[in-house]
Amino acid sequence: MDHFDEFSRPLEYLSPMDRHLRSVLRRFIEQEVMPVRRQYDEDWKEHALIEPAFDRLMGELGLQKALFPQEYGGWGIAGSDYIFRFAYLLCEELGRADTGMAVALAVTFWPLLVIHLEPYVNKRLIAEFAPLFCGTNKAMFAANAMTEPQGGSDIENMGLLKGRTIRTTARLEGDEWVINGHKLWPTNSGGVARLFGVPCTTRPGSSDIDDFAFIFVPADAKGVTQGGPYEKSGMAADKNGDIWFDDVRVPVWYRAHGPGRDAEAFYQLIPFGQVASIAFLTGAMMNMYERLYEFVSTRTYRNRPLKENPAVAGIIGRIAGDIDICRILGHEAAMMGDRRNTPYGLPLISEELVGKIRNIKDFVSDRAVENLGKVMDVLGCYGPDRDWDIEKHWRDIKIIQLWMGGKQLCQMESARYFFNCETL
Amino acid sequence: MNKGLDYLFGITAGDRDGDAPGVISLARQWAAKEVIGNRLDYQRNYAALFEDKARVLALNMGLQRLAIPVDQGGFGWHGPDHAADIAAVLSEVGRADSSTGVILALNYVLFSVLTRFSEGRPRLVEAVATSYLEDELKIASCILPGPGSAGEETPLFKGRSILARVKAHENGFVISGADLRPFAAGLKADLFLVVCADERGRPCIAVVPGDAPGIERGRGLLTTGLSVLANADISFVETEIKQENLIQGPEAVPLLFTLLNLFLGGVSLGAGMNFFEILLDWSDSRIICGSTPLKENPLCASVLADAAEEIACSRLLLDGLARLVSPCRSVQPLDTEGLYTYAVMIGARVQQSIMRAINRGMELMGSAGYAKEWHAEKHWRDVKTIQSLLCGMGAEAPAKMDTARFFCDCKEI
Numbered sequence: 001m002d003h004f005d006e007f008s009r010p011l012e013y014l015s016p017m018d019r020h021l022r023s024v025l026r027r028f029i030e031q032e033v034m035p036v037r038r039q040y041d042e043d044w045k046e047h048a049l050i051e052p053a054f055d056r057l058m059g060e061l062g063l064q065k066a067l068f069p070q071e072y073g074g075w076g077i078a079g080s081d082y083i084f085r086f087a088y089l090l091c092e093e094l095g096r097a098d099t100g101m102a103v104a105l106a107v108t109f110w111p112l113l114v115i116h117l118e119p120y121v122n123k124r125l126i127a128e129f130a131p132l133f134c135g136t137n138k139a140m141f142a143a144n145a146m147t148e149p150q151g152g153s154d155i156e157n158m159g160l161l162k163g164r165t166i167r168t169t170a171r172l173e174g175d176e177w178v179i180n181g182h183k184l185w186p187t188n189s190g191g192v193a194r195l196f197g198v199p200c201t202t203r204p205g206s207s208d209i210d211d212f213a214f215i216f217v218p219a220d221a222k223g224v225t226q227g228g229p230y231e232k233s234g235m236a237a238d239k240n241g242d243i244w245f246d247d248v249r250v251p252v253w254y255r256a257h258g259p260g261r262d263a264e265a266f267y268q269l270i271p272f273g274q275v276a277s278i279a280f281l282t283g284a285m286m287n288m289y290e291r292l293y294e295f296v297s298t299r300t301y302r303n304r305p306l307k308e309n310p311a312v313a314g315i316i317g318r319i320a321g322d323i324d325i326c327r328i329l330g331h332e333a334a335m336m337g338d339r340r341n342t343p344y345g346l347p348l349i350s351e352e353l354v355g356k357i358r359n360i361k362d363f364v365s366d367r368a369v370e371n372l373g374k375v376m377d378v379l380g381c382y383g384p385d386r387d388w389d390i391e392k393h394w395r396d397i398k399i400i401q402l403w404m405g406g407k408q409l410c411q412m413e414s415a416r417y418f419f420n421c422e423t424l
Numbered sequence: 425m426n427k428g429l430d431y432l433f434g435i436t437a438g439d440r441d442g443d444a445p446g447v448i449s450l451a452r453q454w455a456a457k458e459v460i461g462n463r464l465d466y467q468r469n470y471a472a473l474f475e476d477k478a479r480v481l482a483l484n485m486g487l488q489r490l491a492i493p494v495d496q497g498g499f500g501w502h503g504p505d506h507a508a509d510i511a512a513v514l515s516e517v518g519r520a521d522s523s524t525g526v527i528l529a530l531n532y533v534l535f536s537v538l539t540r541f542s543e544g545r546p547r548l549v550e551a552v553a554t555s556y557l558e559d560e561l562k563i564a565s566c567i568l569p570g571p572g573s574a575g576e577e578t579p580l581f582k583g584r585s586i587l588a589r590v591k592a593h594e595n596g597f598v599i600s601g602a603d604l605r606p607f608a609a610g611l612k613a614d615l616f617l618v619v620c621a622d623e624r625g626r627p628c629i630a631v632v633p634g635d636a637p638g639i640e641r642g643r644g645l646l647t648t649g650l651s652v653l654a655n656a657d658i659s660f661v662e663t664e665i666k667q668e669n670l671i672q673g674p675e676a677v678p679l680l681f682t683l684l685n686l687f688l689g690g691v692s693l694g695a696g697m698n699f700f701e702i703l704l705d706w707s708d709s710r711i712i713c714g715s716t717p718l719k720e721n722p723l724c725a726s727v728l729a730d731a732a733e734e735i736a737c738s739r740l741l742l743d744g745l746a747r748l749v750s751p752c753r754s755v756q757p758l759d760t761e762g763l764y765t766y767a768v769m770i771g772a773r774v775q776q777s778i779m780r781a782i783n784r785g786m787e788l789m790g791s792a793g794y795a796k797e798w799h800a801e802k803h804w805r806d807v808k809t810i811q812s813l814l815c816g817m818g819a820e821a822p823a824k825m826d827t828a829r830f831f832c833d834c835k836e837i
Contacts (some may be wrong), residue, residue: 038646147791150711165714185791233794233801240791299571301818302583306571311821311837369783376648376808380817381570381605384648384809391648395805398786399794407787408723 004286008324009331015082018089024061025090029097032056037098038386044236045229050101054139054237058105063090064141065134067109067116072130078116084337087272088279088330095283099396100235102283106276107187107238108133110144110269111197114214114256117348118341120265122256125216132194143193144269145183145217145243163212163263168200168245170213170255177215177255179223179248190229190239194219197256198245199266210259214266215250223248234395268348270404271337274361277400278330281368284393285323291389292316292375295382306378315378319371326364333360355417362410365401372397429697432732433739443499444509447490451513454481455520460698463799466521474652478524479561481517487528488556491535496553501532502539507683508746511690518694519701522806523650525691526608527563531556533683534564534617537629537671540679545668548631552615565606565613566680567658569627571817579621581677582826583837584816588620588660590630596667599630599660603642607684607813610656611644618660619677622670629671629680638663648812649805678764685771686749688810689742695803696735696778702800703731703785706792718788727784734781738774745770765830768823775811776820782807 032053043049058064066086068074077086087106094102112129115122133140148167168181179200183189186196196217203211217224227242256262296307296316306312336353339345346353372394376383384391401407412424440448458477459466466473482488491510492498501510510532518525534552542549556562572578572585579586588601599620606613618630632639642657707719707728718724748766751757758766782804786793794801816822828834 041646231796233796233805298574299817300574300576300585301571301822302580303572303577303585305574306818309818309821311824312818315819315821373779373783373808374819376812377815377819378817379812380815380819381568381607381813382817383812383815384650386646386648394808395648398783398804402786402790402793406790408727411723 004289007282007286007289007327009327010335013085013331013335015080015085015089017082017086021086022089022093025093028057028061029094033097033101037392038389040098040100040236041234041386041392042236044231044239047237047239050237051139053101054104055137057094057101058108058139058141059137063105064108064139067112068126068130068134072127073134074130078113079118081341082338083117084272084275084334085331087276088334091276091279092283092286092330095280096287097283098237099280099284099393099400100237102280103187103235103276103400104141104192104238106273106280107144108140108142108193110273111142111195111214111216113269113272114197114262114265117265117268120257120261120268124253125256129195129216141188141193142195142197143186143188145186145189145196145198147183147185149182149184162207162209163199163201164205164207166199166201166212167204168198169204170198170200170202170215172202172252173249175252176249177213177252179215179217179245179250181245183243183245185230185240186243187238187240189226189243190241191226192239196224196243209263212263212266214256214262216254216256217245217248217250221248221250232399234392235399264349267354270354271333271348271357273404274357275330275333275337277361277404278326278333278364280400281364281397282323282327282330284397285326285368285371288372288375288390288393289320289323292319292378295379295388312378315374319374322367322371326367329360329364333357351413351417355413358410359414362407362414365397365407365410368397369401429701433697433736440509440512444506444512447487447499447509448512448516450485451481451487451516452519454485455516459520464797467796467799467802471652474521474523475561477521478527481524482528482561483559487513487517488531488562490528491532492553492556493535493539493549496550497557498535498553502535504536504750507536507686507749508743511686511693511742511746514687514690515694515697518691519698520694522691522695522803522810523652525694526650526653526688526810527561529684529687529691530564530566530607530609531562532687533566533680534615536683537617537676537680538631541671541673541676548666548668552631555614562615563609563613563653564615564617565609566684567601567604567606567616567618568681568684568816569619569677570605579625579627581619581627582829583822586619586621586625586627588618588630590620590628590670591623593664597630597665597670599632599638599663599665602659603657604659606655606658608650608653608655610658611641611654616658617680619680622672626672626674627677628673629676630665631669631671632660632663632665636663636665647809649802649807649809675760678760682749682763682767684814685767685774686742686745688814689738689745689771689774692775692778692807692810693735693738693742695807696738696781699782699785699800699803700731700735702798702803703728703788706789706798724788727788731781731785734777734784738777738781741770741774741777761830765826768826771814772820772823775807775814778807779804779811 065074067078070076115125171178223246225244229239489498491502494500569581569584569586614634616632638661640659645655710718792798825837
C-alpha cells in the first residue's frame with residue numbers, strides 16, 4: 001500500500017464534493033493544524049493558537065455556512081442527498097489532524113440540522129440564523145445544550161425515556177418561551193458558541209413526546225450564564241462547560257417545530273452524531289497508521305525493522321485490517337443516513353436505522369480504543385511521547401467512545417432493534 | 425464503598441509479618457491524608473504539590489530509606505524476602521499518585537540490584553546509600569534496551585537493542601550512547617541504571633551518577649502521564665564511571681527487569697484500586713433512566729464486575745510473582761531465566777488488566793471519566809504510560825518471544 005488513502009471505502013458512495021473538498025481540507029490541516037497540534041493541549045483554555053485555525057477553517061474556507069441554502073450565502077448541503085457523506089469526509093479528514101477541532105465544527109451543524117433536514121424544515125428560523133453564520137469570515141459556533149447534571153446521557157435515550165427525565169423547562173408566556181435550567185458539557189460551550197439548541201420540557205416528568213421542546217437560545221440572551229471550560233484529558237479544541245438558563249426569554253417562534261415534531265427532528269441528530277463520531281475515529285486511526293508505519297519501518301527488534309518481525313507483523317496487520325473494515329462500515333453508516341428519503345431507505349428516526357448506526361459506532365469505537373492503546377505499546381517507550389502523536393489520538397478518541405450515552409447506550413439501542421426488547 | 429479495599433482485594437495480606445503491616449499502613453495514611461483527602465487541590469496544583477507530598481512520604485515518613493541496608497542506616501528491605509512487602513507499599517502509594525510510586529519503585533529497584541551484586545563493590549552501596557540518607561528527594565532512573573534504528577546493528581538483550589556501550593578505560597569504564605530514552609525523569613534523575621553492552625556485546629548494568637561529566641540531557645518531553653517526572657533523552661559522551669559501578673554477569677539485567685515488573689505492577693495495581701473506589705462512588709451516587717442507581721442496572725453491574733475481576737486477578741498474580749521472587753516463600757525456586765520470564769509475563773498481564781479495568785470503568789462515567797476533576801483520567805494516563813514504557817516496544821511481541829523461548833525452547837526467535 002502506498003498511501004493511507006487506500007484504506008477501503010465504497011467509491012460509488014462518495015459525494016460529488018469528495019475529491020475537491022478533501023484536497024482543500026487536507027491542504028489546510030497539513031499546513032495549519034498538524035504542524036502546531038502538539039501545542040493544542042496547553043492552549044485548552046485560551047485557544048490562542050486554536051482560534052485562528054478555526055477562523056480559517058470555518059470562516060474563511062466557509063464551512064460554517066455549509067448547511068444553509070444558497071440564497072442565504074450557504075452551500076445548500078442540508079438540502080442535498082449527500083449530507084451524511086459530506087459530513088463523513090469532513091469529519092474524517094479533520095479527525096486525522098485533530099478530533100477536537102473536527103467535533104467543534106460538526107457540532108455547530110448539530111442544532112442547525114434540527115431546522116434544515118427534510119421533512120423538518122423551518123424556513124423562518126433558517127432565515128433568522130443564516131446571517132450569523134454566513135455573514136462573517138470569523139468562526140461562528142453553535143452548540144446543542146443537551147446533558148443535564150442529574151441525567152447524564154438520558155437525554156440521548158429518547159427511544160426509552162421520551163424526555164421524561166429532562167429538568168430544563170420551557171414555559172409559554174404570551175409570545176415568548178421562558179427557559180430555566182442547567183446544562184453541562186455541550187461541545188462549544190465554555191464561552192464559545194453564539195447559539196444554543198436547547199432540548200427542554202414543557203411539562204416536567206412527562207413521557208409524552210409532545211411535551212418535548214427544542215428551542216433556540218442566543219448565547220447573549222439575558223439570563224444565559226456560561227461557566228469556563230472544563231479541563232479534560234484531551235480534545236483541547238473542543239471547549240465544554242456549564243450553561244445556566246435563568247428566566248431566559250426568546251420569541252415563541254424560536255421553538256423548532258412544535259409538539260411531537262420537535263422530538264422527531266431532534267432524534268435525527270443521534271444518527272448524524274454517531275456517523276460523525278465514526279468519521280472522527282477513522283480519521284484518527286488513519287493518522288495512527290501513518291505514524292505507526294514510520295515507526296515500525298525505522299525501528300528495529302532483533303536488528304530488523306519491527307514490521308519484518310512476524311510476531312509484530314501479526315499485531316500491526318490486525319490493526320491495519322481493523323482500520324480498513326471500520327472505514328467501510330463508516331461509509332455504510334453515512335450512506336444509511338443519506339438513503340433516508342429514498343424508497344429503499346429508512347427514516348432517521350426509525351429504531352432500525354438508529355440501532356444499526358449506534359452498533360457501528362460502538363464497534364468502531366472499541367476498535368479505535370483498543371488499537372490506539374496497542375499502538376502506544378508498539379511504540380513502547382516512545383508511545384507516551386507527544387512527538388509521535390499517537391498518545392494524543394489515544395486520549396482524544398476515548399472521549400468519543402464515552403460521549404452520546406457511551407458504549408452501554410449503543411448496546412441497548414442495538415439490542416432493542418435486533419432482539420425486539422421491550423423493557424430496556 | 426462499605427467494604428474496604430483490604431477485604432475486596434487484599435485477600436493475601438494476612439501473610440505479612442514483622443514491620444510490614446505498619447509500613448503499609450503508614451503509606452496508606454499518607455495516601456489518604458496528603459493526597460486522596462485533598463484530591464481536587466492536589467490536581468489543580470499538581471506541579472507544585474507533587475514534590476511536597478513526595479518529600480513527606482520519602483523523607484519525613486522515611487520511605488526513601490526503606491530499601492537501604494540496615495548497616496548503612498536504612499530499613500533493610502532490599503532483599504527478595506521483602507519484595508512482596510515493597511510491592512504492597514507501592515500499591516498504597518500508587519492509589520494516591522503513580523508518579524510518586526514510580527520514584528519509590530525505581531529507588532527500590534536500585535538498592536535491590538546494588539545489594540544483590542554488592543560483592544566486591546562495598547563503596548558503591550555505601551556512597552549511594554549515603555546520598556539517599558540526605559534530606560533530599562532522590563530519583564533514580566533506568567535506561568533499558570529497546571527499539572534500535574533500521575540499518576544499525578546493535579548488541580541485543582533478548583532481541584531488544586542495547587544502545588549504550590561501555591568499554592574499559594584506565595581504572596574504570598567509559599559509557600557512550602546518544603539520545604537514549606530513560607524510563608522516566610531524564611531531566612531530574614540523580615542516578616541512572618543503564619543497561620549497556622560491554623566490549624563483547626554482553627548486557628550489563630552501569631550505575632551512572634546524574635552529575636557525571638559527559639551526560640547531556642535533551643529537552644523535556646511532553647508525555648501522556650507521569651508528566652511531573654520530567655523525562656528527557658540522555659546522551660553519554662565518553663562518560664567515565666568507576667570500575668565498581670559496572671555490574672556484569674548474566675543475572676544482572678534479568679533481575680532488573682524482574683524487579684521493574686513486580687514493583688511497577690504494584691504501582692499500577694494501586695492506581696487501579698483507587699480508580700475502582702472512584703468508580704464505585706460514581707455508580708453508587710448516579711442514576712440511570714431517571715431512577716435506578718447505576719450499579720443496580722444489570723449492564724452497568726456487569727461492567728463493574730469486569731473492572732473488579734481484572735483488579736482482583738492482578739492482585740493475585742502480583743502476589744504470586746512476589747512469592748517467586750522470594751525463594752523462601754516460593755513453592756519451587758526458579759532460575760534466573762524462569763524468574764525473568766514469569767516476571768515479564770505477569771508484569772505485562774497486570775498492566776493490561778489494570779488498563780482494561782480502567783477503560784471499562786470509564787465507560788460508565790461518561791464525561792466524568794475524562795474530566796480532570798474526577799481523577800479517573802489521571803490514573804488512566806499514568807498506568808498507560810507505565811504499561812507502554814514497560815513494554816519497551818513491539819507491544820506484547822517481545823514478551824511473547826521471551827515466554828516461548830522459556831516454555832518451548834525456541835532457538836531462532
